[in-house]
Amino acid sequence: GESVGLHLPTLSVQEGDNSIINCAYSNSASDYFIWYKQESGKGPQFIIDIRSNMDKRQGQRVTVLLNKTVKHLSLQIAATQPGDSAVYFCAEPVLWGGKLIFGQGTELSVKP
Amino acid sequence: DSGVTQTPKHLITATGQRVTLRCSPRSGDLSVYWYQQSLDQGLQFLIQYYNGEERAKGNILERFSAQQFPDLHSELNLSSLELGDSALYFCASSVGYGKSYEQYFGPGTRLTVT
Numbered sequence: 268g269e270s271v272g273l274h275l276p277t278l279s280v281q282e283g284d285n286s287i288i289n290c291a292y293s294n295s296a297s298d299y300f301i302w303y304k305q306e307s308g309k310g311p312q313f314i315i316d317i318r319s320n321m322d323k324r325q326g327q328r329v330t331v332l333l334n335k336t337v338k339h340l341s342l343q344i345a346a347t348q349p350g351d352s353a354v355y356f357c358a359e360p361v362l363w364g365g366k367l368i369f370g371q372g373t374e375l376s377v378k379p
Numbered sequence: 380d381s382g383v384t385q386t387p388k389h390l391i392t393a394t395g396q397r398v399t400l401r402c403s404p405r406s407g408d409l410s411v412y413w414y415q416q417s418l419d420q421g422l423q424f425l426i427q428y429y430n431g432e433e434r435a436k437g438n439i440l441e442r443f444s445a446q447q448f449p450d451l452h453s454e455l456n457l458s459s460l461e462l463g464d465s466a467l468y469f470c471a472s473s474v475g476y477g478k479s480y481e482q483y484f485g486p487g488t489r490l491t492v493t
Contacts, residue, residue, distance in 0.1 A: 299478055310381065310469050310484030311422070356422065360478035366412060366435050367471075367482065369422040 271300070271357050271370040279376045286344040288373045290357035295338060301367070302331060302342045303356045311356060314342070344375075352377045382406065383472050383485035391491045397458040400488045404451055404472030410434075411453040412473075412482060413445055417466040428453055429476040460492045 271292045280286045292300070298319035303311035315326045317333050317340065324331050330343040344351055354374045358367045382405035392398055404411050413425040424437035428447035439445075442460075447453040457464060467487045473480035 308486070310383075310471070310487050312381070312484065313481055363435065363477075365410075365473065365476065365478040365480055365482070366424040366427055366437060367414075367422075368424070371421050 271359050271368055275373055276371065277374045277376070279378060280347050282349060282377050282379050283346055286342075286347045286351070286375055288342045288344075288355050288375065290340050290342075290370050292338050292340070292357075292359065294359075295335075297338075297359055299360060300331075300333065300340055301358045301360065302329075303358055303369075304351075304353045305356065305372070306353045311358075314355075347375075347377050349377045349379060351375060381483040381485060383470060383483050385468075385470050385485040385488050387488060388486065389489050389491075391493065392460060393493055394460055394462060396460050396492075397456065398460065398490065400455040400457070400468050400470075400490075402453045402455070402470030402472075402485060404453070404470075405483055408472035408474050408483070409451065410473045410476050410480065411447055411451070412471040413439075413453070413455050414469045414471065414484075415466050416469060416487070420466075422469075425455070434476060457490070462492050465490055465492045 301316040302314040305311045317324045317331045328345045333340045354372045356372045357370045384403045409430045412427045416422045425439040427435040445455045469487045471482040471484045
């Protein structure tokens with residue numbers, strides 16, 4: 268079945284540095300991934316997505332990289348700001364219906 | 380603000396009781412999903428409705444049930460509550476049914492069972 272997981276439960280970075288959050292998946296047929304950000308007291312919020320026909324996708328200050336060979340994806344946040352402090356989840360929508368399978372999440376703390 | 384509303388925000392109740400959580404999807408969204416978030420299980424899919432019909436079920440307990448009404452709002456009913464049911468319950472909505480449709484999450488209902 269589908270499975271996505273994250274490598275580290277917590278990550279602490281200095282304001283202004285770049286952050287890298289990793290995620291591994293198990294199903295080689297997986298073809299679509301989404302990164303969500305969950306701030307304290309709020310629901311998950313869509314950040315960026317990537318399909319398996321791409322290796323890289325860029326958004327505003329965020330980049331997602333997909334390595335299908337090792338079944339790994341990462342979220343890179345450039346010039347991390349205090350407002351980036353949150354829990355980040357990788358998720359995979361399943362084929363039928365689109366329900367999301369979430370990884371465990373990485374809590375990002377940004378030190379001023 | 381995602382446009383998805385959930386009520387109540389907090390709920391404290393005793394074991395054995397029954398509660399109802401309510402979700403109003405974004406205007407125009409036909410699909411509603413319910414997720415449970417707990418410390419030990421993470422974010423888990425419970426159930427999905429599309430235009431009033433149940434479309435997918437996850438690891439939802441038999442003590443839990445849900446429905447989507449003609450006005451597209453949805454309710455999640457939790458009965459015979461146990462301490463382990465304490466969690467955050469999120470509702471999400473999307474325009475359509477399928478993996479290509481972005482899901483928008485509500486702020487959640489925090490349920491505490493004492």
